[in-house]
Amino acid sequence: MTQFSKEVMHVGEMASGAALTVPVYRLKGQSDAPSVYIQANMHGAEVQGNAVIFQLLELLRNTQIKGDITLVPYANPVGCNHKNGEYTLGRFDPITGVNWNRMYHFDESIIKPFVRDSIGKDDKTIEANFKALMIDSIEQKLDHNIFGLTTGQRIAYQLQRLAHQADLVLDLHTGPISSKHLYCPEYAVESAKYFDIPHTLLIPNAFDGALDEATFCPWWKLEEAFAELGIKFSISSNTLNKESFTVELGSQEQIDLDVALEDAKSILSYLQYKGVIDTSAYQPKKMTRFACYLKDYKAFYSPMGGMVDYLAEFGKPLKAGEPLARILRMDNYHFEEKGDADPLHYVSLDHEVIPILHFASASVNQGTELYKVFTEFFILEE
Amino acid sequence: MTQFSKEVMHVGEMASGAALTVPVYRLKGQSDAPSVYIQANMHGAEVQGNAVIFQLLELLRNTQIKGDITLVPYANPVGCNHKNGEYTLGRFDPITGVNWNRMYHFDESIIKPFVRDSIGKDDKTIEANFKALMIDSIEQKLDHNIFGLTTGQRIAYQLQRLAHQADLVLDLHTGPISSKHLYCPEYAVESAKYFDIPHTLLIPNAFDGALDEATFCPWWKLEEAFAELGIKFSISSNTLNKESFTVELGSQEQIDLDVALEDAKSILSYLQYKGVIDTSAYQPKKMTRFACYLKDYKAFYSPMGGMVDYLAEFGKPLKAGEPLARILRMDNYHFEEKGDADPLHYVSLDHEVIPILHFASASVNQGTELYKVFTEFFILEE
Amino acid sequence: MTQFSKEVMHVGEMASGAALTVPVYRLKGQSDAPSVYIQANMHGAEVQGNAVIFQLLELLRNTQIKGDITLVPYANPVGCNHKNGEYTLGRFDPITGVNWNRMYHFDESIIKPFVRDSIGKDDKTIEANFKALMIDSIEQKLDHNIFGLTTGQRIAYQLQRLAHQADLVLDLHTGPISSKHLYCPEYAVESAKYFDIPHTLLIPNAFDGALDEATFCPWWKLEEAFAELGIKFSISSNTLNKESFTVELGSQEQIDLDVALEDAKSILSYLQYKGVIDTSAYQPKKMTRFACYLKDYKAFYSPMGGMVDYLAEFGKPLKAGEPLARILRMDNYHFEEKGDADPLHYVSLDHEVIPILHFASASVNQGTELYKVFTEFFILEE
Amino acid sequence: MTQFSKEVMHVGEMASGAALTVPVYRLKGQSDAPSVYIQANMHGAEVQGNAVIFQLLELLRNTQIKGDITLVPYANPVGCNHKNGEYTLGRFDPITGVNWNRMYHFDESIIKPFVRDSIGKDDKTIEANFKALMIDSIEQKLDHNIFGLTTGQRIAYQLQRLAHQADLVLDLHTGPISSKHLYCPEYAVESAKYFDIPHTLLIPNAFDGALDEATFCPWWKLEEAFAELGIKFSISSNTLNKESFTVELGSQEQIDLDVALEDAKSILSYLQYKGVIDTSAYQPKKMTRFACYLKDYKAFYSPMGGMVDYLAEFGKPLKAGEPLARILRMDNYHFEEKGDADPLHYVSLDHEVIPILHFASASVNQGTELYKVFTEFFILEE
Incomplete structure (x- = not known):
């Protein structure tokens, strides 16, 4: 032994x-x-x-x-x-x-x-x-x-x-x-x-x-x-x-x-x-093993304060424009015709990424690290 | 409208x-x-x-x-x-x-x-x-x-x-x-x-x-x-x-x-x-709607410090003796014949309960509220 | 020994x-x-x-x-x-x-x-x-x-x-x-x-x-x-x-x-x-030993948020109207004729007290416990 | 105006x-x-x-x-x-x-x-x-x-x-x-x-x-x-x-x-x-204006956990060997002849410094920043 x-x-x-x-x-x-x-x-x-x-x-x-x-x-x-x-x-x-x-x-x-x-x-x-x-x-x-x-x-x-x-x-x-x-x-x-x-x-x-x-x-x-x-x-x-x-x-x-x-x-x-x-x-x-270089591992900071419904699935490529999350801002709720401030805000990126992790809480300040994602990723082994 | x-x-x-x-x-x-x-x-x-x-x-x-x-x-x-x-x-x-x-x-x-x-x-x-x-x-x-x-x-x-x-x-x-x-x-x-x-x-x-x-x-x-x-x-x-x-x-x-x-x-x-x-x-x-009186809604406090793998499923009756959780205590790990302090400790109760919620973190002190459970529960409507 | x-x-x-x-x-x-x-x-x-x-x-x-x-x-x-x-x-x-x-x-x-x-x-x-x-x-x-x-x-x-x-x-x-x-x-x-x-x-x-x-x-x-x-x-x-x-x-x-x-x-x-x-x-x-009954030991909660310059000396009777503290509110500073919101707000009580303790920090919210004071105090021994 | x-x-x-x-x-x-x-x-x-x-x-x-x-x-x-x-x-x-x-x-x-x-x-x-x-x-x-x-x-x-x-x-x-x-x-x-x-x-x-x-x-x-x-x-x-x-x-x-x-x-x-x-x-x-270079501005970390009675006066040169602080460790108290662990531990340095600031609390861990001091200081203007 x-x-x-x-x-x-x-x-x-x-x-x-x-x-x-x-x-x-x-x-x-x-x-x-x-x-x-x-x-x-x-x-x-x-x-x-x-x-x-x-x-x-x-x-x-x-x-x-x-x-x-x-x-x-x-x-x-x-x-x-x-x-x-x-x-x-x-x-x-x-x-x-x-x-x-x-x-x-x-x-x-x-x-x-x-x-x-x-x-x-x-x-x-x-x-x-x-x-x-x-x-x-x-x-x-x-x-x-x-x-x-x-x-x-x-x-x-x-x-x-x-x-x-x-x-x-x-x-x-x-x-x-x-x-x-x-x-x-x-x-x-x-x-x-x-x-x-x-x-x-x-x-x-x-x-x-x-x-x-x-x-x-x-x-x-x-x-x-x-x-x-x-x-x-x-x-x-x-x-x-x-x-x-x-x-x-x-x-x-x-x-x-x-x-x-x-x-x-x-x-x-x-x-x-x-x-x-x-x-x-x-x-x-x-x-399938994906990789990216550290310089291409990006933190995405919340563009606004709010409460986040995280949508993107981890580990799978997410196409440009697909939502990472939607952010609720109840203080912006209104019944009349919508202005520029809406109660629901969808967040996406303009190029393909792999979401790896997200923040631990739904509540975020403007600038809280929302997601970390692989950009410029490639396949190591399939 | x-x-x-x-x-x-x-x-x-x-x-x-x-x-x-x-x-x-x-x-x-x-x-x-x-x-x-x-x-x-x-x-x-x-x-x-x-x-x-x-x-x-x-x-x-x-x-x-x-x-x-x-x-x-x-x-x-x-x-x-x-x-x-x-x-x-x-x-x-x-x-x-x-x-x-x-x-x-x-x-x-x-x-x-x-x-x-x-x-x-x-x-x-x-x-x-x-x-x-x-x-x-x-x-x-x-x-x-x-x-x-x-x-x-x-x-x-x-x-x-x-x-x-x-x-x-x-x-x-x-x-x-x-x-x-x-x-x-x-x-x-x-x-x-x-x-x-x-x-x-x-x-x-x-x-x-x-x-x-x-x-x-x-x-x-x-x-x-x-x-x-x-x-x-x-x-x-x-x-x-x-x-x-x-x-x-x-x-x-x-x-x-x-x-x-x-x-x-x-x-x-x-x-x-x-x-x-x-x-x-x-x-x-x-x-199926279960109910219990507030006096029978019990908090179960951890009998030890440790890191908890929560096992019991919420909302379903858990039989007496079935484990609520197992608690890891790596500091007690040993290779020789086991003494009274083991690295894994199973926690159960001596009567049937319905687990309703558990603590938010795996890490607990002795005395942290581990679970809250319905005891003496009954069926309101089936 | x-x-x-x-x-x-x-x-x-x-x-x-x-x-x-x-x-x-x-x-x-x-x-x-x-x-x-x-x-x-x-x-x-x-x-x-x-x-x-x-x-x-x-x-x-x-x-x-x-x-x-x-x-x-x-x-x-x-x-x-x-x-x-x-x-x-x-x-x-x-x-x-x-x-x-x-x-x-x-x-x-x-x-x-x-x-x-x-x-x-x-x-x-x-x-x-x-x-x-x-x-x-x-x-x-x-x-x-x-x-x-x-x-x-x-x-x-x-x-x-x-x-x-x-x-x-x-x-x-x-x-x-x-x-x-x-x-x-x-x-x-x-x-x-x-x-x-x-x-x-x-x-x-x-x-x-x-x-x-x-x-x-x-x-x-x-x-x-x-x-x-x-x-x-x-x-x-x-x-x-x-x-x-x-x-x-x-x-x-x-x-x-x-x-x-x-x-x-x-x-x-x-x-x-x-x-x-x-x-x-x-x-x-x-x-000189002062005393008061517990029911007359009062917490005074800050009437406003701000930063407090604590003024009242501990342990000595403070006359009605004498300031306990002054609260700074720089956001209210103005050069023109003063309105109702001033940058400095003096806080006092309408009857005599003995200040016993105050909050640990200058920064208080509206409702932070500012002072605790003896009211209705009396002398035990002189 | x-x-x-x-x-x-x-x-x-x-x-x-x-x-x-x-x-x-x-x-x-x-x-x-x-x-x-x-x-x-x-x-x-x-x-x-x-x-x-x-x-x-x-x-x-x-x-x-x-x-x-x-x-x-x-x-x-x-x-x-x-x-x-x-x-x-x-x-x-x-x-x-x-x-x-x-x-x-x-x-x-x-x-x-x-x-x-x-x-x-x-x-x-x-x-x-x-x-x-x-x-x-x-x-x-x-x-x-x-x-x-x-x-x-x-x-x-x-x-x-x-x-x-x-x-x-x-x-x-x-x-x-x-x-x-x-x-x-x-x-x-x-x-x-x-x-x-x-x-x-x-x-x-x-x-x-x-x-x-x-x-x-x-x-x-x-x-x-x-x-x-x-x-x-x-x-x-x-x-x-x-x-x-x-x-x-x-x-x-x-x-x-x-x-x-x-x-x-x-x-x-x-x-x-x-x-x-x-x-x-x-x-x-x-x-009298004292100065030192940033590289000579030293943090002194507590050599032990304990509760600190800060002794050194700020802003005045403190001779080598003079105490900065004494640290209480009640858990080491004993009545018998003293061993190497004493309840009071005096802390000093082996060269002259000017104490500038100390930690905000008496309670420190081993390694808490106790003092910051000027070393190799000199007089700018007298």
């Missing part, structure tokens, strides 16, 4: 002195296959990933594991427990407003000197050294700063320290009300086909504070820096496998253990493809 | 001086049929009632109206516009925590003196005098208090002043995630059969601050006070029709105009039964 | 499974002098009581203690740690809006049967039996309810179980921006003179859910029930001492350890008067 | 359709002296600026005005009116968490082409053209985007459009609990001496989304771009005066009209220096 261990990581303290802790589960692999880090629930309302980790553990109990797997549910003990009214106010630090998934660390200035010192070394040595450098760099931030760290940085950096120890990183999120979709670095597009997720966002090599970026950008920048010197150092090769994904599992504020089982199998399909587990039981489903 | 008018009622001011306003729509009847007051969205997240008012107006445009109808969407301009994170924090005043639907007024001490003065008068005179007394009593609260009113009272009392002018009052609400159900005063149980709502809660003659109570309790107390003196004064008779309902339209944070059309027809079925509109187009649907 | 012990009480769980705990400190007395229960910070932002408990412990280390003393800082681990923006949202349960200090339990129906059963018993036996009854009644609520308890009830009842074991109960609170004042049951007015607090509110025998009421009302109702039968059972006598106070220490969101030392000495002055500690070191300060 | 006008700017809509509006006051100058734009209350809790605008208007009524002055109180109608509990949640959009003062616009790519087209033109023409370009660029953002704008951008851009029309821009803010301080672009350091504000932060030419940067960076970048071509185009000269400041007026959540009068005079002292008003009545006060 799989060797399993559990520890509790202390990531902060609240005003009363109550400790903020995160459970860490480790499954020990039996070879030097790629190692894996999976976390869930960094945003407080995005809880389905915890159920997926539950189902992963249930499935992995009886699976031959080759690479080490670390699983971290409830990654953010502040966000996860912070209600305001009936809902979880977990997307940002309630004190500062900063998005919990924009606090990870990457200082690009470490790349150039590292490359200079690495010329002539073999790939495995470079890999080990760079991993050590990244972990050390996080530990410096955690431990050597007289002015301290924000609450969110202290949590994020400790998670990141775990993530840097793995080759493959999966950060489990959800949208507000959302279809499943995958944030995938451009170089790892082949891997996207192993998840049972029909929509893939292709991410460039730019760091904006998220965990996936914080774990793939350093390696990708490293590969690029070597390439500039004419040296081949490939992070997606037979010997090296450095990939990170943000896996969007659907809608927030809900868990469904049956759906979580499907999601767990989808992740195992990817892990099998990467040689982390030793079974052929998990294969990707056949489906 | 129906005579229609609209006004904007000023119900308060915010810190910047911005006016808090509520739109009021009036349809003029052509006879002395019962008059109707319908409001929606007193709780900020409970928006579907606005869509129902929209559909009511669309249907009433071409309907022969006998009794006056007043419709008030967006009844609470504070609650309706108050977001915290993506959701609407609209169940209580964000400053004080007081439930917006517990701020209406009824001072029972007006009943006895009024009855004493009314002995020997005819029903129509008594009705007119009592209505005037209730309106005057609200106006005293609104205008003659050197210490002032709370923000919520000022809103509630102005709405109540409109409601007291009508015979029939419908307050449109929703639950968090909920089936449709109806709060109905015990004496008006016959009327419950005219709404297309399969679950009815029968409410006793006790005032707890809600609008339905604030409008039916005074009349019901009046009837009782006369009865104590051996005088018959019936509030549900051929000549008098005093009924108030809280209509729970389903789940909060969403509007659906198609469902709203069905709900509007259901309300028109009731109004037709009461002779407010002159058409036979709207008839109640056939359905 | 004083015998000291500490335990951690488990009062709930959050969604992640994180335990909600409260520290309980106990000092062992050496006689059957009255025992004491002191708690702080039931409302999350009202933190000064924690500092007072710190200073009490520092002073009691070297004090001869006769009665047992239990001290509970951080009484509410939810409220205490719940920020929204930079401030603590700790006055009510963030999910339900219910005031944390309105969740204690007292079921008056226990009194009559108890009195019936106690006729002929001696005071000490009655005391012991009634204390046992109250504790048992709380334990029934805590442990024997298939529908469970709310999060706040579970916290409150566990604190109340501790409080019922003591003779004297002090619940340490603060106002928003506030002078020191004391909630004192009418029968204990003599005790009010031993606190260094110049303003006393005299509380009737009516239970509204607060801890002080939940601990003094049962005894007071018991005394009254015996009196109705012509039996003398005095709760403030040589043998029995049942008193509970809510001690309002000043303003919320701040601690000051130096002021806390003064407050601790003031409490020790009261405990000395009651014979709990064996020293004459702590004597009440000379001061 | 001064020519005065007022308009109401529509900046958005809420869910109910309620308009979000901002009042705009304009005073007409009689010459081509520099024009001024002053706004207040972009952050909801920072209300003192509204009182300062009130006092400015009162003083300017009877002042000879040379340059046009535009004044905008209540700049952010969402933030200003958004309470959560008793405090104003106004630092960030409650839906998204984005800081309201990080949403202004500047696209640096407009500079180079503009400079290329401007070679050979005179300064006044360049100024007029560049101002037109900036205004046009904002109008493009406001009006020509099929995907729309966020709620905050729509507000910010409309304010920015007004600000771009002026030469001198003052954005009135406050800290949480704070001394007065001034954000001043490095090139305008002389002007800092005309405000009655003892602490000046010198800001580099880097745009981070704030209004001051959005209005001075474009001009400063323009000057630099010309300088790279060897062309002198000075934005602080006899003919051109382009300056923007964020004026931090003290603490949030309060207004004081008397202090506001002093602040208004301090602003008039600056406006007089710039020739905007024609009077010598307003002169800067004598005071």
Whole structure:
């Protein structure tokens, strides 16, 4: 049976002195296959990933594991427990407003000197050294700063320290009300086909504070820096496998253990493809897979305040001019001949898109993010 | 065509001086049929009632109206516009925590003196005098208090002043995630059969601050006070029709105009039964109607903190021992033989209930209201 | 040296499974002098009581203690740690809006049967039996309810179980921006003179859910029930001492350890008067003490929205017509001859009052509680 | 008398359709002296600026005005009116968490082409053209985007459009609990001496989304771009005066009209220096003025959770090792010999600083921003 261990990581303290802790589960692999880090629930309302980790553990109990797997549910003990009214106010630090998934660390200035010192070394040595450098760099931030760290940085950096120890990183999120979709670095597009997720966002090599970026950008920048010197150092090769994904599992504020089982199998399909587990039981489903580049993933902001009846179906191309939603404005109701302000306003776009998610509430201000849509999308696999 | 008018009622001011306003729509009847007051969205997240008012107006445009109808969407301009994170924090005043639907007024001490003065008068005179007394009593609260009113009272009392002018009052609400159900005063149980709502809660003659109570309790107390003196004064008779309902339209944070059309027809079925509109187009649907007394409508509080996979279907009897929900506690996950703390905990009750609604989020503290259920329920009509 | 012990009480769980705990400190007395229960910070932002408990412990280390003393800082681990923006949202349960200090339990129906059963018993036996009854009644609520308890009830009842074991109960609170004042049951007015607090509110025998009421009302109702039968059972006598106070220490969101030392000495002055500690070191300060009855403690709600420059000094009688505050309404600014809407509005009352506290923010809605004031006040001691 | 006008700017809509509006006051100058734009209350809790605008208007009524002055109180109608509990949640959009003062616009790519087209033109023409370009660029953002704008951008851009029309821009803010301080672009350091504000932060030419940067960076970048071509185009000269400041007026959540009068005079002292008003009545006060560079303005994050007794006085150098604060942790209280966890923890720094502001609440998490301090400070003027 799989060797399993559990520890509790202390990531902060609240005003009363109550400790903020995160459970860490480790499954020990039996070879030097790629190692894996999976976390869930960094945003407080995005809880389905915890159920997926539950189902992963249930499935992995009886699976031959080759690479080490670390699983971290409830990654953010502040966000996860912070209600305001009936809902979880977990997307940002309630004190500062900063998005919990924009606090990870990457200082690009470490790349150039590292490359200079690495010329002539073999790939495995470079890999080990760079991993050590990244972990050390996080530990410096955690431990050597007289002015301290924000609450969110202290949590994020400790998670990141775990993530840097793995080759493959999966950060489990959800949208507000959302279809499943995958944030995938451009170089790892082949891997996207192993998840049972029909929509893939292709991410460039730019760091904006998220965990996936914080774990793939350093390696990708490293590969690029070597390439500039004419040296081949490939992070997606037979010997090296450095990939990170943000896996969007659907809608927030809900868990469904049956759906979580499907999601767990989808992740195992990817892990099998990467040689982390030793079974052929998990294969990707056949489906049409759409993709678009991050720059073409557009937020559509409400042109007016009102109450929204969301109409567009997720995941299917929506023709130009077809309604995304209709917005009710009862204050504009009138019996006489209609003027320019009507009680019902239909919202559409002038080109084809794929709606991926919409806002969590019917009530929106002018300027609330109504939908996020793929534009300029294309088919990855049919 | 129906005579229609609209006004904007000023119900308060915010810190910047911005006016808090509520739109009021009036349809003029052509006879002395019962008059109707319908409001929606007193709780900020409970928006579907606005869509129902929209559909009511669309249907009433071409309907022969006998009794006056007043419709008030967006009844609470504070609650309706108050977001915290993506959701609407609209169940209580964000400053004080007081439930917006517990701020209406009824001072029972007006009943006895009024009855004493009314002995020997005819029903129509008594009705007119009592209505005037209730309106005057609200106006005293609104205008003659050197210490002032709370923000919520000022809103509630102005709405109540409109409601007291009508015979029939419908307050449109929703639950968090909920089936449709109806709060109905015990004496008006016959009327419950005219709404297309399969679950009815029968409410006793006790005032707890809600609008339905604030409008039916005074009349019901009046009837009782006369009865104590051996005088018959019936509030549900051929000549008098005093009924108030809280209509729970389903789940909060969403509007659906198609469902709203069905709900509007259901309300028109009731109004037709009461002779407010002159058409036979709207008839109640056939359905099994369950009821229970308010004292048997139970909240079930979570026995533990955790993340909830809600299992029980709404509106259908759930046998004793059948699971309401399963609660995930990943921190209890272990590989070894299971101890007393398991990662999955099934929750059930020891007697049959009908689940009516559940909490809006999967994440709950120990003690969060998980479900509300009918116990000791019975069938009103099959 | 004083015998000291500490335990951690488990009062709930959050969604992640994180335990909600409260520290309980106990000092062992050496006689059957009255025992004491002191708690702080039931409302999350009202933190000064924690500092007072710190200073009490520092002073009691070297004090001869006769009665047992239990001290509970951080009484509410939810409220205490719940920020929204930079401030603590700790006055009510963030999910339900219910005031944390309105969740204690007292079921008056226990009194009559108890009195019936106690006729002929001696005071000490009655005391012991009634204390046992109250504790048992709380334990029934805590442990024997298939529908469970709310999060706040579970916290409150566990604190109340501790409080019922003591003779004297002090619940340490603060106002928003506030002078020191004391909630004192009418029968204990003599005790009010031993606190260094110049303003006393005299509380009737009516239970509204607060801890002080939940601990003094049962005894007071018991005394009254015996009196109705012509039996003398005095709760403030040589043998029995049942008193509970809510001690309002000043303003919320701040601690000051130096002021806390003064407050601790003031409490020790009261405990000395009651014979709990064996020293004459702590004597009440000379001061003019004002009092008013709870019914005359008035909230003044803002007559308009705006931004408030609070003018009235706390704790001193303010003559009729003198301004409490001036309210700025920049949207009304004009250069021309002034109309009826001015940018500055002075607020005053038509009779003399003592301002005790005001709202925490300059920005108010129409209807926000601006000030609380003593009306019909009188001098307790000069 | 001064020519005065007022308009109401529509900046958005809420869910109910309620308009979000901002009042705009304009005073007409009689010459081509520099024009001024002053706004207040972009952050909801920072209300003192509204009182300062009130006092400015009162003083300017009877002042000879040379340059046009535009004044905008209540700049952010969402933030200003958004309470959560008793405090104003106004630092960030409650839906998204984005800081309201990080949403202004500047696209640096407009500079180079503009400079290329401007070679050979005179300064006044360049100024007029560049101002037109900036205004046009904002109008493009406001009006020509099929995907729309966020709620905050729509507000910010409309304010920015007004600000771009002026030469001198003052954005009135406050800290949480704070001394007065001034954000001043490095090139305008002389002007800092005309405000009655003892602490000046010198800001580099880097745009981070704030209004001051959005209005001075474009001009400063323009000057630099010309300088790279060897062309002198000075934005602080006899003919051109382009300056923007964020004026931090003290603490949030309060207004004081008397202090506001002093602040208004301090602003008039600056406006007089710039020739905007024609009077010598307003002169800067004598005071020691400290300054530091933005990079040396440090946030100190709490090393632990706890309740803070803030000790350090604002505005005065605090020696290395002197305590900033002491943090209470009652859960660590013990009677026995003290271990490493003590109930009182003193916090200090290892070098001299000037404390400028501290957190608004005593209760802090590990990592909450406790203080902001000048390090490496120096004296501007003694």
